[in-house]
Amino acid sequence: MKKLLSYAFLLMGLSGLLALSSCKDDDEETRSRTQLLTEKTWKLTSVKALGFSSSPEDCDADDIYTFTTGGAYSENEGATKCDVDAPQTLSGSWEFESNETILNISYVEQGATVSFDYTIVELTGSTLKLRISVFGLEVENTYSH
Secondary structure, eight states, rough: OOOHHOOOOOOOHHHHHHHHHHHHHHHHSOHHHHHHHSSSOOEEEEEEEEEEEEEOOOOHHEEEEEEEETTTTEEEOSOOOSSSTTSEEEEEEEEEETTTTTEEEEETTTTEEEEEEEEEEHHEEEEEEEEEETTTTTEEEEEEE
């Protein structure tokens, strides 16, 4: 009888753990892509090109990317800048395209509007992976909170 009760408590405990661990996934599934993108700021954590992944340079790793629910976008250069002449903050706009599979980012730089279409590889509560083709080279950037 004691053994049966022990198994029952063990099964109840495991069931509780499974229920708790699935709550995060359920919560993430109920949030829209806009909510996932805009709820926190992002930092570049990995760059992948030609099949090789690497960490970003220090001057890129401290940049802070912000997306607001109103469609505003900003990139703050952080404490270290790759180009000392670059502005500290770059501001523009963002929008989803193609059923929220493309992230378009636009901004004005030196008087000209610049626009990039990124394919969204992954967007979760903690990870944003974007892919873009630059001069025929596929580049995948990973961002985290």
